[in-house]
Amino acid sequence: MLKGKRILVAGAGGLLGCKLCADVLSAGALVVAADINLAAMDERLQQHGIASDDARVARVSLDLSDSSSVEQFFCSLTDLDGAVNCTYPRNKRYGAKFQDVTLADFNENVSLHLGSSFLFMQQCAKYFISNQRPFSxxxxxxxxxxxxxxxxxxxxxxxTMPVEYAAIKSALLHLSKYVASFMSDSRFRSNCVSPGGIKDGQPEEFLQNYRSYCLGKGMLDISDVVGSIIFLLSDHARYINGQNIVIDDGFIL
Known part of the structure; x- marks a missing residue:
């Protein structure tokens, strides 16, 4: 589906990012794998069968909270056809219950995650404006x-469900639509994928509670999510813009 394309995956060392890199390669694309921790990213990519010397993958150290570095990075890119932001930046106190979250921590976590996502979207848009190359x-x-x-x-x-997470993820939906509307060019597409819960060592009681709200599977595997991302990156979705694909086994019904 992605033959001949070059795709940037930010957060390529994360749970979703490393699997996405492997599947994007399998779909025929070249990958620019970016993460703040290159050593950890390389280890995770190798776990998914991507060798350190795989010529199809360019590995880049990137901190999305560093605006000058991000701007320089995007200026250095060539022949890019799409980008996926899988990053999940947060401070050490992230995850506290609602009544225990301080204003300072709330502001810092929103800035880290939503702010860096804004910067990423902005730089993707600027890249398109400069290169006039179809971009997803x-x-x-x-x-x-x-x-x-x-x-x-x-x-x-x-x-618990962190209050910062809910605020950030809802804002991302609107920010993605904002960018699509602002660019107003079908060659530049900005879409979202909204997964349900993804298995990652959660307690069994939680898994059972979660499954009771679903239609069969309950918590998802990473492999259940990446197909929709690859679809949105592909030419099959060339006129899908400003949309959100929910993958949740019926959790929000």
Missing amino acids: LVNISSIYGVVAPKFEIYENTPM
């Missing part, structure tokens, strides 16, 4: 950017 931008939101959290599924677990 895919942003990663969440079901909790679409609906309010179901807090009952966290009962009897140490987990």
Whole structure:
């Protein structure tokens, strides 16, 4: 589906990013894999069968909170056809319950995640304006950017749904639409994918609670999410713009 394309994956060392890199390669594209921690990214990519010397993958150190570095990075790019932002920046106190979140931590986490996402979208748009090459931008939101959290599924677990996460992911949906409307050019596409919960070592009681709101599977595997991203990157989605694809096994019904 992506033969001949070159795709930037930011956050390529993360749970979603490393699997996406492998599947984008399998779909025929070249990959620019970017992450703040190159060593950790390379280890994760190797776990998905991508050798350190794979000529199809350019590895780049990138901190999306450093505006000058991000701007220089995008200026250095050539022949880019699309980009996916899989990054998930947060501070060390992220994940506190609502009543325990300080204003300073709320502001910092929103700035880290939403602010860096704004910068990424802005630079993708500037890249398109400079190069006039069809471009597909895919942003990663969440079901909790679409609906309010179901807090009952966290009962009897140490987990919660961070208030910053809900604020950021809902804002990402609108920011993605904003960019599509502002650019007003069908050659530049800005869309979102909103996954449901993804399995990553959560307590069994939480998994059972979550599954009770779904239609069968419950929590998703990473492989359940990447297909929609690749579709949006492909020419099959060339006139899909400003949209959000929800992948949740019916959780938000």
